[in-house]
Amino acid sequence: MRNALFISLKDVRRAYRDPAGLAMMLLAPLVLTLLLGAAFGGEGELSLTPVPVVLVDEDGGESARSLVAGLEATGGEGLLELAPADTREQAEAAIAGGDATAAIIIPEGFSEAFSGGWSLGGASVQVELLQDPASSSGPRLVAGVLQQLISSFNGAWAAGAAAAVDAGVPGTDAMPEADGGFPAEPAGDLAAAQDAAEAAVHRFRELQAGIQSPEIESRSPRIGGADATEVSVTGAVLAGMMVFFMLIAGANGARSILEEDQAGTLARLFTTPTARAVVLGGKFLSAFLSVLLQAAILVIAGRLLFGIDWGAPVAVLLLILMGALVSAGLGVMLNSFVRTPSQAGAIASGVVVLLALVGGNFTGTLSAGGAFDVLRRLTPNGWLLEAWDLTMRGAPLAELMLPLLAVAGFSLLFFLVGTWSFRRRYA
Amino acid sequence: MSAVIQVNDLHKQFNPPDGTVAVDGVSFTVAGGEIFSLLGPNGAGKTTTISMLSCLLRPTGGEAWVAGSSIIDEPRQVRDHLGVVPQEVALYLDLNGRENLRFWGRMYRLGSDELERRIDEVLDLIGLAERQKDRVADYSGGMKRRLNIGVALLHRPEVLFLDEPTVGIDPQSRRSILDGIRDLNSAGMTVLYTTHYMEEAQEISDRIGIMDHGRMVNCGTHAELVKLVGEETRVNVSVEGDPEKVAKRWEGLAGVRMLSREGSDVRLLVKDSQDAIPRLFQQAERAGSRLTAITVEEPDLEDVFLHLTGRELRD
Ligand SMILES: Nc1ncnc2c1ncn2[C@@H]1O[C@H](COP(=O)(O)OP(=O)(O)OP(=O)(O)O)[C@@H](O)[C@H]1O
Ligand SMILES: [Mg+2]
Numbered sequence: 001m002r003n004a005l006f007i008s009l010k011d012v013r014r015a016y017r018d019p020a021g022l023a024m025m026l027l028a029p030l031v032l033t034l035l036l037g038a039a040f041g042g043e044g045e046l047s048l049t050p051v052p053v054v055l056v057d058e059d060g061g062e063s064a065r066s067l068v069a070g071l072e073a074t075g076g077e078g079l080l081e082l083a084p085a086d087t088r089e090q091a092e093a094a095i096a097g098g099d100a101t102a103a104i105i106i107p108e109g110f111s112e113a114f115s116g117g118w119s120l121g122g123a124s125v126q127v128e129l130l131q132d133p134a135s136s137s138g139p140r141l142v143a144g145v146l147q148q149l150i151s152s153f154n155g156a157w158a159a160g161a162a163a164a165v166d167a168g169v170p171g172t173d174a175m176p177e178a179d180g181g182f183p184a185e186p187a188g189d190l191a192a193a194q195d196a197a198e199a200a201v202h203r204f205r206e207l208q209a210g211i212q213s214p215e216i217e218s219r220s221p222r223i224g225g226a227d228a229t230e231v232s233v234t235g236a237v238l239a240g241m242m243v244f245f246m247l248i249a250g251a252n253g254a255r256s257i258l259e260e261d262q263a264g265t266l267a268r269l270f271t272t273p274t275a276r277a278v279v280l281g282g283k284f285l286s287a288f289l290s291v292l293l294q295a296a297i298l299v300i301a302g303r304l305l306f307g308i309d310w311g312a313p314v315a316v317l318l319l320i321l322m323g324a325l326v327s328a329g330l331g332v333m334l335n336s337f338v339r340t341p342s343q344a345g346a347i348a349s350g351v352v353v354l355l356a357l358v359g360g361n362f363t364g365t366l367s368a369g370g371a372f373d374v375l376r377r378l379t380p381n382g383w384l385l386e387a388w389d390l391t392m393r394g395a396p397l398a399e400l401m402l403p404l405l406a407v408a409g410f411s412l413l414f415f416l417v418g419t420w421s422f423r424r425r426y427a
Numbered sequence: 428m429s430a431v432i433q434v435n436d437l438h439k440q441f442n443p444p445d446g447t448v449a450v451d452g453v454s455f456t457v458a459g460g461e462i463f464s465l466l467g468p469n470g471a472g473k474t475t476t477i478s479m480l481s482c483l484l485r486p487t488g489g490e491a492w493v494a495g496s497s498i499i500d501e502p503r504q505v506r507d508h509l510g511v512v513p514q515e516v517a518l519y520l521d522l523n524g525r526e527n528l529r530f531w532g533r534m535y536r537l538g539s540d541e542l543e544r545r546i547d548e549v550l551d552l553i554g555l556a557e558r559q560k561d562r563v564a565d566y567s568g569g570m571k572r573r574l575n576i577g578v579a580l581l582h583r584p585e586v587l588f589l590d591e592p593t594v595g596i597d598p599q600s601r602r603s604i605l606d607g608i609r610d611l612n613s614a615g616m617t618v619l620y621t622t623h624y625m626e627e628a629q630e631i632s633d634r635i636g637i638m639d640h641g642r643m644v645n646c647g648t649h650a651e652l653v654k655l656v657g658e659e660t661r662v663n664v665s666v667e668g669d670p671e672k673v674a675k676r677w678e679g680l681a682g683v684r685m686l687s688r689e690g691s692d693v694r695l696l697v698k699d700s701q702d703a704i705p706r707l708f709q710q711a712e713r714a715g716s717r718l719t720a721i722t723v724e725e726p727d728l729e730d731v732f733l734h735l736t737g738r739e740l741r742d
Contacts, residue, residue: 006533014521264517268578271481271511272534273503 003274007282008289011256015290025249025294029241030301036241037234037306050081053142054091054103057084061111067127071104071145080145088130095132098371102142103130132373232392235308239388242298243323243381244352244361246291250327251348253287254335257422258344270426280422284415287328295320311391315400319387322407326380329414330355336421355379380410431494431586431617432457432480438488439475439641449475451641452489457634462608462618464628466728467638468740473621474514476638477590480619481511494585510579514590514621516571520564524555524574527563528581535582545581552607553577569600576604586617593627605631625728625740637732644735649728656726656734659684659696663724664707666691668716676710683707686733696730 015021055071057064072082083100085091091103105128129143257280260266269279299316302308310316334351338344356362358375359382376382387403432455439450450472457463465473478484480491482502491498494508518527525546532542550556553573563571576592589608593601608631612618622628628635629649636646645652666673670691678685682698683706697703700723711718732740 003534003536006530010519010522010526010530013526014519017521264513264515265519267478267483268511268513268517268531269534270483271506271509271513272531273506273536274534275503 001278004278004282004285007269007279008285011253011283011286012289012293014256015253015286016293021252024252025245025290026297026301029238029245029298030305032241033234033238033302033306036237051102051142052081052083052100054085054094054100055082056086056088056091056103056105058088058108059106059110059112063111064106067106067110080142091130095130098132098374101132101373104128104142104146105130232306232308234306235302235310235392236389238298238302238306238308239385239392240356240361240363242295242302243359243384243388244356245298246295246323246327247330247352247355247381248349249291249294250287250324250329250331251334251344251352252331253290253328254283254331254418255341255344255348256286257283257332258335258338258341262341266426276426277423280419280426284328284332284418287331288324291327292320292324295323309392310388311394312397315387315391315397318400318404319384319391322387322404322411323384326384326407326411326414329411329418330380332418332422333414336418336425355381358382360385377406380407383407383410429459430456430492431459431461432463432491432619434476434480434489434491436489437476437479437486437491439472439479439484440487443487449641450479450486453638453641453643454489455636455643455646457617457619459617460612460615461633462612462620462631464632464635465619465621465638466623466625466628466635466732466740467621468623468738470640471623471638472641473623473638474590475641477511477588477619477621481509481588482506508585510582510584510587512576512579512587512589512592514594516575518563518571518574518578521562523560523562524550524566525559527574528559528577531578532581537582542581545583549577549580552580554603569596572596572600573604576607580611584616586619587611588619590621591623592620593622593624601627623740625732629728635728637728637735639732639736639738645731652728652731653726656696656730658698659726659730659734660700661686661724661726661730662695662697662700662704662707663720663722664693664695664718665720666693666711666716667719668711669714670716672714673711673716676714677707680706680710686730687739696726696733 015025053071055068057068071080083094085094085103088103088105091100091105094100095103107128110127127146129146131142257266260269260283266279270276299310299320303310330352331348334348335344338347359379360372360376361381376385383403383406387400387407390399390403434453434455437450437453438448440446440448453472453476455463465471465476467473475484479486480493480498482498482505486499493505496504496508498505519530522530528546528549529542532545537545547556550559553576555570555574555577558566558570563574566574572592576589579587579589587608592608593604596604605627608618608620620628620631632649634646634648635652637644637652645655670688670693674685674688674693677683677693677695680703683703684696686694686696688694695707704721704723707721708718726734729740732738
């Protein structure tokens with residue numbers, strides 16, 4: 001078994017001694033990231049295809065209308081593509097039909113909650129976000145926008161409320177009771193105004209928490225609006241490039257099986273007391289370790305050169321591991337079907353480029369939504385990118401489990417097929 | 428000593444049922460401490476035979492034992508006792524000499540301390556100690572060949588297979604390789620050697636198996652094989668004038684067989700040189716040519732091959 005390790009260490013040493021190979025593994029993704037990052041506008045926002053969103057205003061009141069106006073204004077920036085609908089059912093149908101990635105529903109009573117302050121007796125107002133279960137980044141963006149709008153709404157409202165208290169407007173004195181039964185202070189009192197401001201902040205938190213993941217599809221992950229952080233352009237681009245070049249490196253690494261076959265060293269290995277299964281296992285391990293090292297270097301380089309915040313270390317580690325695993329697996333499988341290294345090179349690059357196009361490696365980690373979001377989940381790299389996107393946004397580990405499981409599934413499949421095929425050839 | 432290599436009616440057909448029959452019923456035995464050569468032209472089936480004996484290819488028929496273990500049922504045990512030097516150089520050209528030896532030594536399951544010691548010994552043996560830190564890609568052909576052999580010696584195998592280890596290298600390297608093999612053999616290693624150079628087979632082997640078209644045509648010591656040619660003697664003649672015309676006339680003579688003709692040099696096998704040589708002069712004169720040199724030799728393996736197959740060893 002130890003010999004498998006010796007074989008892979010030998011291969012990693014050879015791979016990292018080859019200047020052309022190194023350029024392909026490490027330099028190319030970094031240089032491309034630099035170029036593409038600049039093309040996207042350096043530190044600015046990633047240019048996006050607008051996310052199609054259905055908007056249902058069940059309330060129709062003044063506050064609801066201003067929220068709609070706010071959303072439309074954001075839509076003008078090319079982030080969202082808003083389409084109004086009359087009912088919740090229509091919105092659900094639009095999502096189910098793939099016409100929209102998400103729907104925002106402003107429920108009845110929304111405006112009243114704002115104008116009536118706490119006199120409603122603390123009835124919580126929920127702006128609902130329905131999302132396409134097959135998509136996560138689209139809805140995530142919508143949640144972010146919505147969050148921002150509601151925050152500013154609350155800010156304005158809190159200021160207004162404080163002013164109203166200050167001016168002794170009646171109707172605001174019920175507030176403290178709703179907030180926990182403190183005795184009401186006379187209007188115009190400074191303490192009351194402070195309380196009002198505090199309460200406004202409290203209310204603001206309530207509203208924030210009110211943005212909920214919908215019940216349209218039980219599998220859809222909860223969207224925590226508050227943790228949606230921006231992903232840097234370079235982070236998104238480098239993640240795409242890194243995963244792409246990991247797939248390439250995995251294919252190249254596994255191709256060394258065929259190269260050794262051609263050079264006669266594989267046959268020679270088979271004449272040594274090292275078992276064939278160990279030799280092949282060692283070659284699989286080589287591909288994995290090469291890619292693992294590549295990913296580790298790229299992640300560190302991304303951090304040091306571009307200041308990318310990749311997210312939680314544990315998540316990053318898991319993603320690197322799973323990425324290397326699936327890249328090596330794909331490489332093993334692709335190489336197991338062909339005879340010569342040159343055939344393998346041609347076929348592998350074709351397949352990897354196709355996967356990268358479908359999986360979204362060249363379009364950044366944010367999706368265009370709709371059918372594309374479903375399609376990319378047919379690829380291991382699509383799942384990987386989704387997971388990278390999530391980590392970079394600071395999503396909790398639990399949210400990474402689905403993509404990671406999917407990637408693990410792909411890896412298992414690839415290795416099984418590749419092992420079966422290679423064993424048939426060499427056993 | 429008992430047989431260390433025992434081959435019984437080995438067959439190999441590639442891509443059956445219609446593929447090439449590369450080995451067609453080969454049998455031989457090699458005693459412990461012997462050097463046995465398989466001598467045959469290109470495509471005779473030497474490499475295929477060695478590949479089966481090193482458990483790389485599965486025979487389509489027959490059976491063989493190496494160092495007491497069956498190549499079919501106990502390949503693992505066979506490989507433990509075996510060093511194989513493949514016909515084509517099988518090394519990692521982008522690693523240096525020492526790195527190559529270290530890696531292959533690991534594959535032969537040598538532990539670190541013993542391995543480093545053995546690497547030094549082998550480097551001395553193959554004369555590459557000074558070049559051990561150079562990339563193998565920068566070695567000469569002869570140096571690569573020597574390292575190719577060195578790899579198979581690391582674990583002190585009981586049995587060594589060498590498949591045409593001297594092809595395409597200068598006489599000096601060839602000399603040192605042949606001497607090295609002799610030394611290893613003196614130390615008790617059993618050697619199975621393949622070549623299509625009859626001089627090599629003659630020089631190095633205790634016994635020789637002559638192969639052609641996948642069959643073992645004959646097998647024995649050099650002396651035994653040469654006896655097969657019988658009473659015949661080899662006569663080498665240089666012709667001045669029209670060698671082609673002269674050769675035509677000689678072919679018609681009784682007790683004379685044409686071996687080869689290269690330009691003005693003609694080689695013949697004759698039954699009785701005393702009787703034949705005057706006739707050769709006679710015919711040459713009639714063809715209007717002169718004989719400028721004539722030598723009479725004992726027949727060699729070249730002649731044996733011709734005698735046995737009706738064809739020349741060198742094409
Ligand atoms: N993998 C293979 N598939 C099909 N045919 C093969 C294969 N390997 C060898 N052969 C055929 O088997 C025959 C014997 O080949 P082999 O390599 O054993 O000859 P050899 O005696 O080693 O010749 P050489 O002196 O050229 O090395 C040849 O006709 C060759 O074409
Ligand atoms: Mg051969």
